[in-house]
Amino acid sequence: MKSRKNIQILGFLFLSILASSCGHKEEKYHSVNDRIKVEGKNYHGTSISSEAFLGDGEFVEITEGEHTFLIPERKGKIKLYACIECHSKPLKELQGKVIKKAHWNIELNHANSNTMNCATCHNSKDMNSLKSITGNKIDFNKSYQLCNQCHTKQFEDWKGGAHGKRIGGWAPPRASMTCVNCHNPHKPHIESRWPSRFNTQTEKERK
Template sequence: MNKWIYGFVFLMLFFSCKHGEGEYHGVVEKIEAESKNYHGVTVSSEQYHDGIDMIKISEGGHEFLIPERKGQIKMYACTECHNKPLSKMQTEGEQKAHWDIKLVHANENTMSCVTCHNPDNMDQLKSLTHKEIDFNKSYNVCNQCHTKQFEDWKGGAHGKKIGGWAPPRASMTCVNCHNPHKPHFESKWPARFNTQTVKERE
């Protein structure tokens, strides 16, 4: 009798495990079977980087590309004009060279031009501890105060991507989106707004 029971159980197990191609008992089995021939990602965002000079950076264990900055600054290198100390270049009563730049970033008691710009070497920015910072890595000036945004940016959560999420990762830096002298975005109406609400406000 036991032989019949064992035989029946064996036949049930044998035939129950038979399945057609592409059929699996569970999700794990399917993943294991279908990932045998996986050789990495084939999608790339490089085609969207054409015409943009990029530099590779490494921040907090993350390696990615950012747009080269110095080539985008119209009046760089600064030392083409700033060829002597700033104090000797300032003349009373004359219009300043950067008259069109108004600093609307922080309270004037907290911040001035030389908070970020290095008066001893105008081709470099500077940290709050007077360490030189290359213009291409200007995000290191920003991260001294905006640490939360910087941590998010390093990980890819803050800031705009260039070419989407496909590798190689390329991200805009702070100054690609924010004007460093006036970083706050102006308030805007949505592209389509509620006309009824507008009528009520009139």
């Protein structure tokens, strides 16, 4: 009887020490951010790098607001680039010529035709660059700036890393896919599809 009581007292003591030590920590730092500020004083980043995981592709560095990161290079990936190999003359002169329908496969399925046509994004006088709504040049490697004009929300999310996908590892340098890596600018809607693995048996049973 007596020893059980002793154990109870010991337990109580132990718990109260535990409680008081937790309370002590809370007093020392007002918030988690304060704690990081003080205890992280001597932390100057990590020496670990994800460079080795970036693969062979080329990247370009961009700075948007307070974010600086790498995105995949595009011009080397576009088969028809450089455009001026054909677009050295006005469109009228090209139309109906031998190379007619050089890119007949491109069909616009994006915004409706009141809002958008080829000339919304391409400049027939300077086909090697994209064009903003106000007529400014946008480099093909920075086509996200084109999308940003109308999809600011997704752009802001992407910049911060909430929309899109990171390439390589968590360690610096940060490299992220750019809009056109996932969305075809001419047909940006992502088709819904089955998960890569689903139960085909259940599917049969449902029928």
